[in-house]
Amino acid sequence: MMAFKGFGPKAIPFLKALDFHQSREWFLENRDLFEQELRDPLGDLVDTLTQRFAEAGLGLRGDRKKSLFRINRDVRFAKDKRPYNRHVSAILSPDGSKAVQGVFYIHIGLEGCFAGVAWWQPEAALLLAMRRAIETWPDRFRAMVKALKKNGLELSAEDAMKRTPRGFEHVTDEDLVAAIRNRHFAVRHVIDPAGIHGPELVEELVDFTMRAKPLLDWGRAIEGRIAKD
Template sequence: LAALMDDLASRFAKEEIPLTCSAKTSVFRINRDVRFSKNKEPYKTNLGAVATRSGLKKDPGLLYINIAPDNCFTGAGFYRLEGEELRAFREAIISRPGAFRAATAPLIQRGHHFIDRDKLKRPPRGFEGVENAETIELLKLKHIALSKPFDAELLEGPALIDELVEVARAALPLLEFGWRVVDPFREVAGEVPAGRR
């Protein structure tokens, strides 16, 4: 996976996709943090890595790859947004529904689906007045991200890098939509250089 991420960074640079990754900063450790977990198994059963604008895992807006027995998938979008960022994202979905649908359309056309992990049962506080059923379901999401499984056979050859590049290209409209929403928060916190948007 480490070599894959280095190769992927080269392809992103060549294709002028504003994401990067590296073996050192983008791959999640295989060791589990068992301190506060009931499951004391020392190792994860999956490998995961991200590509972001900075190549760091904490950067918002990402491409994710998960490799596990019977659970290989790609994901893209905004995972675990902070409270104010998530609220601003929800407001952007309401105020620019057409732009949001257009931003997610390329991933949906490729067979990606919204990640509904941690989804709320009711609309979030402050959004109870929304009447459009599709919009209500989007507002319940805690992660504005989509994922799609892929066949493990892709791991055996160079086709995986091509697939990841195509997923990244399809994700760009959503990432750019989201960066416009979250970057002002990150600039105030000093996490995003001003003008990177």
């Protein structure tokens, strides 16, 4: 395992150039630069965070190959046919795969740099269980939200439903209604692009994930109840 030392100084300039050219020929000519400045450091970051998360008991891990998303875009069903993403990203999860929920996500790109802890687009049964938990045990949900707020975080309302989903119309408390309308349960940490080039990023990300632990604990408790049913 290589300890994370930072993304290369040309990491963001490379993404800008790739976004300008959007050419397989250009990418292949500059592949070594991509690997040195972005891909290999991201793999190092995944390995380093896996070790640090294990030490902190966070239950999140990854693999420098399987955890990284491809720079190539899947354009089969997309109107936008540009072949390359404008970012690199990776996921650390409870089992190290991309197929489970309750994950840590890292995103380094032209749209911005950020990390997230999330249940993102959970399958219908899990999303329903999370909504039922908010309805049935509101004090537990509010305690989680309060703990996040104390830690400087708040649940994202991105992509929330405009109307209350069927079966929850009787819920009237505004905070609970807003939460039940969520399609995702996530918190986010914005990373200063200037801060991606050094090993200090690891401490920043470990600190964020520790502060997001109330959300991890809340979601995992719900998943545990589903597993018992």
